[in-house]
Amino acid sequence: MTADVHAERAATSRRPGLAALRGRNNEGVLAGVILLLLLVMLVVEPSALTWGFAGDIIRSGLVTLALALGLLLIIISGGMDVSFTAIAVFSGYATVRLMTDLGIDGRVWPFLLAAAIGCALGSLNAVLVARYRMETLIASLGTQVIIRGFLLAFVGSTYLATLPPQLDSVGTTTIFRLGSSPVNIVVVPVALACVALALILRRTMFGRGVYAVGGDKESARRVGFHVARVQTGIYLLAGLFAGFAGMVHVVLSRHASPFDLVGMELNVIAAVVIGGALDRGGRGSVHGTVLGVLLVSLVQNSLVRLGISSYWHVLVIGLVILVGVAIQARSNARGAKRPRILEEVTP
Amino acid sequence: MSKSSSTTISRNRAWSGRVLGQARHNGHALGLLVLAVMVAVMFSALSPSIYATPLNVQSIAFAVPEIGLMALAISIAMTTAGIDLSTVAVANLAALTAAFVSLQGQEAGMSTLVVSVVAVAAALAVGMLCGVLNAAVIAVIGVAPILATLATQMLLAGLAVLLTEGRPIYGLTPELTAVGTGTFAAVPTVFWIFLLVIATAAFIMRRTGYGLRATMIGANAVASDYSGINRSGVIFRTYMLTGTISAVAGLVMVMRTVSAAPGYGSSYLLLAVTIAVLAGVNPFGGRVAVWGVALAAVVLQMISSGLNILGYSAYIYQIVQGLILVGVMILRVEGIRAVALVHRARSGGAADPVPPVIDRPYEEGHDAQSSSGAAYSSHTHQG
Incomplete structure (x- = not known):
């Protein structure tokens, strides 16, 4: 084991350039895989690589990315969440429902209202995880069914085919065109959300706390982080992002259906994990997640462009996820610190 | 002091x-x-006129086994501090296998009894193979169980869609249909199967060396490493066991409905996890609650049936x-x-x-x- 450690240390010190290229969470590897895929596309079906294709990828990845942001926070803190899709669909649908019932309209404030609703729903997770220390997956499984059940039983289970006109106009506003594919104005708030989350994670004490809690709760507590308070912040913020994502979905799809999104959580989790966030916590970054979403979206769109039968899609996506997760696990296992006996550490 | x-x-x-x-x-x-x-x-x-009748009790007993078995599989994975999210997908694949084999066997004109045995064996083998796949991803590659089974779940569901092209398979041998719809001593046969599997699982988890090692790994993986337990061996056995139990759940499913379709019972996953947790299994590992799973499955089915009757x-x-x-x-x-x-x-x-x-x-x-x-x-x- 000692030899291994020394060899590895030597290897990393010998190749500082390569290690830096690989990135702290394998972002480099991910970017390489994406480039490789594009190269394969270029060889197999060069006509498919158009600007319109890029536009499609952005369009289809936007909702996933918006959903992934809140989840990223939770996964960095060592948790797992499956309630975010329910929170998103609840916030989006309830907001539109409210607007149509009251006959009010708007462009920006519906996003804020949806985010606020999401934040309120996120507080359910916050209480369960921070106060009762429930296993995060179990807690979110519970809140997922409660939130979705509440939405369908009490808020409404009818499909709203038309949005209020002003809100609908957001969905048809394009900022620029990539080939034949229009890029929606919603790209801007999503990008802003990404930047905001990146700043929170890297520049604030709360962000440090998220990583610390993910690394080891007890250490974080002894260092002086108020773990429960950090967790509360995480789940409120994740709810906020989920609510916002719900509105993004509603605006982009130009209808509101209470049956949307739920069932999509595995795709989003996969994108975040492939993006370098470690399920044990303490690792992960916004740009990694962006790359992860890009990869999943790229694969999905490539399958369509290459004309592969839709019966293959789930299988191929499953394979990509399995391989992505496996690569992350291998590279983490290499750097993982196992408990060592003293003599081995002191030379 | x-x-x-x-x-x-x-x-x-x-x-x-x-x-x-x-x-x-x-x-x-x-x-x-x-x-x-x-x-x-x-x-x-x-609702005294409907709920407290033998017919309703029997219908509850018909509905419990498949969901109870899936919960049992998840609870066993939880005992080793893992989780098996692929349970429903494995059950579906096993059900499709059984239906496919019985259909092909009957068309080939083989004796229905032989076909039934082959169908059951094939379904169980598929379940066990899926378990090997899960275990390999977890123990050999080192992916966390939740992510590994999440990925294999998608993979297996995709495989089911690919092989059937999304269409359901109808038709089962008369013997298997009889098992799925029949009763023995006024209790549905599938419920007897459920009890048998529960008893076997309880014996394995409580009375065998493997059960103890699995529990120890769940309680403290590092300590079990230092006490010389072959962790990957135990993980292989665990997920083979959960895969096989899932396959039994799939068999119960297909015998009850006499058809199998990819995507059937996808809402069961959450319910199964709920049952496992309600049963008293600790998701962090180290606790066995096999009979608790049976009880919890019955309780949840009773609530479902009651709410249904009350409209x-x-x-x-x-x-x-x-x-x-x-x-x-x-x-x-x-x-x-x-x-x-x-x-x-x-x-x-x-x-x-x-x-x-x-x-x-x-x-x-x-x-x-x-x-x-x-x-x-x-x-x-x-x-």
Whole structure:
């Protein structure tokens, strides 16, 4: 084991350039895989690589990315969440429902209202995880069914085919065109959300706390982080992002259906994990997640462009996820610190 | 601190530990039983003409096995601090295999009995193979169980869609159909199968060396490494076991409905996890609750049936499921705190202060609901 450690240390010190290229969470590897895929596309079906294709990828990845942001926070803190899709669909649908019932309209404030609703729903997770220390997956499984059940039983289970006109106009506003594919104005708030989350994670004490809690709760507590308070912040913020994502979905799809999104959580989790966030916590970054979403979206769109039968899609996506997760696990296992006996550490 | 007072404290702690331990072991199953009786009495009172009839009891007994078996598979994975999210997908694949084999065998003109045996064997083999796949991803590649089974779940579901092109398969041998719809001693045959699997699983988990090793890995993986347990071997056996149990669930499913389709029962996953947690399995590992799973499955099916009879929508049942899942956890934490408070009052106050809920120390992988007894008595290093 000692030899291994020394060899590895030597290897990393010998190749500082390569290690830096690989990135702290394998972002480099991910970017390489994406480039490789594009190269394969270029060889197999060069006509498919158009600007319109890029536009499609952005369009289809936007909702996933918006959903992934809140989840990223939770996964960095060592948790797992499956309630975010329910929170998103609840916030989006309830907001539109409210607007149509009251006959009010708007462009920006519906996003804020949806985010606020999401934040309120996120507080359910916050209480369960921070106060009762429930296993995060179990807690979110519970809140997922409660939130979705509440939405369908009490808020409404009818499909709203038309949005209020002003809100609908957001969905048809394009900022620029990539080939034949229009890029929606919603790209801007999503990008802003990404930047905001990146700043929170890297520049604030709360962000440090998220990583610390993910690394080891007890250490974080002894260092002086108020773990429960950090967790509360995480789940409120994740709810906020989920609510916002719900509105993004509603605006982009130009209808509101209470049956949307739920069932999509595995795709989003996969994108975040492939993006370098470690399920044990303490690792992960916004740009990694962006790359992860890009990869999943790229694969999905490539399958369509290459004309592969839709019966293959789930299988191929499953394979990509399995391989992505496996690569992350291998590279983490290499750097993982196992408990060592003293003599081995002191030379 | 004088010697006498410290021994009092340690005796107190031992006492509280014993009480908590007892409460944890027997109290939980007892609590489930009480819950079952309460649910039965409540719905019987609300709807005496329909709920409390033999027919309804029988329909509950028909519905319990498939979901109960899936919950059992997940609970066994949880015992090793893992989880098997691929259960439903494996069950579906096994069901499709059984239907496919019986269809092909009957068309080839083989004896239906032989075809039935081959179909069952093929389904179980598929389940076990899926388990090997899960275990390989977890133990060999080193992916966390939740992510590994999440990926294989998608992979297997995709495989089912690909092989069937999304179409359901109808038709089963008469023998298998008879097992799925028949009764033995007024109890559905599938319920007998369920009890048999539960008893076998209870024996494996409680009485064999493998069961003990699996529990130890769940309780403390590092300690089990140092005691020379072959972790990957145990993980392989665990996921082969859960895969096989899932396949049995799939067989029950296909025998009951005489058809199999990819994507069938996808809403079962959450329900199965709910049942496993309600049964008293600790998601962080180290606890076996096989009979608890059976009880919890029955309780949830009783609630489902009751709500159905009273005319509530499936969404209300979803909410109730979620509330039960969350409520059980909250009750555990608050209940243990209450026990500690009562104990403190008995021992005259100051000797053993009750720590606050929020700022307790964290233990690696073992939070409040798993080892609260230990967490409550381990505040020596704080003072």
